[in-house]
């Protein structure tokens with residue numbers, strides 16, 4: 273640059289230094305993008321695609337869990353218990369079902385779904401949310417779609433449903449209006465849908481080996 277024109281070279285350098293100083297001084301909270309991130313994603317993409325030839329066998333079995341834990345922050349014991357099972361080196365996906373209409377709840381999905389457990393929980397795992405009219409349908413969607421390629425789950429983990437009869441009584445005591453207004457997710461997982469989900473898992477397990485077992 274100096275060989276061709278020292279004047280323009282000096283101008284260029286001072287302009288560059290000026291802009292650099294300005295940016296450092298302002299400290300804007302902007303992510304400028306990183307080539308390393310691109311590289312990491314490229315490698316991950318290739319690795320998952322390479323699993324196309326991976327074949328399941330007793331010898332290389334790594335139990336992978338789909339954990340229907342709802343909001344993981346509210347079901348910490350279940351989340352932590354499953355976290356202790358990570359030594360099997362399988363994929364662990366924590367699944368959460370949001371009950372409601374897709375259009376209404378879409379913002380919820382955008383706000384919170386980052387596809388990983390929140391960092392402050394200090395547990396590295398996937399986290400998927402699904403919007404469905406009811407818990408059973410949502411759980412079915414998660415069972416079909418959680419995971420990627422061969423990084424799928426083959427064990428379904430559900431919390432043990434407490435107070436079967438009490439919840440039933442509660443529902444019966446309510447008037448129909450109350451029942452429709454009642455939106456406590458714990459209550460929506462009715463006795464029927466819980467049993468139906470378990471039945472489905474067992475049926476899938478017996479029909480197609482290599483799928484969910486409980």
Ligand SMILES: *[C@@H]1O[C@H](CO)[C@@H](O)[C@H](O)[C@H]1NC(C)=O
Pocket residue numbers: 313314317318321
């Ligand atoms: C993932 O791999 C496929 C097939 O090699 C390629 O077409 C695609 O661009 C890759 N995506 C990324 C994000 O690297």
Ligand SMILES: *[C@@H]1O[C@H](CO)[C@@H](O)[C@H](O)[C@H]1NC(C)=O
Pocket residue numbers: 359360361
């Ligand atoms: C999981 O991976 C680690 C690191 O490769 C290995 O030491 C360990 O034996 C693996 N565990 C199982 C159960 O395969």
Ligand SMILES: *[C@@H]1O[C@H](CO)[C@@H](O)[C@H](O)[C@H]1NC(C)=O
Pocket residue numbers: 434435438439
């Ligand atoms: C379930 O039963 C226990 C003990 O009987 C009680 O403390 C708890 O509040 C009940 N939970 C619900 C959701 O009814």
Ligand SMILES: *[C@@H]1O[C@H](CO)[C@@H](O)[C@H](O)[C@H]1NC(C)=O
Pocket residue numbers: 436437440463464467
């Ligand atoms: C729970 O649901 C199952 C399956 O629908 C039903 O057979 C059973 O009677 C129910 N139990 C109670 C306590 O409501």
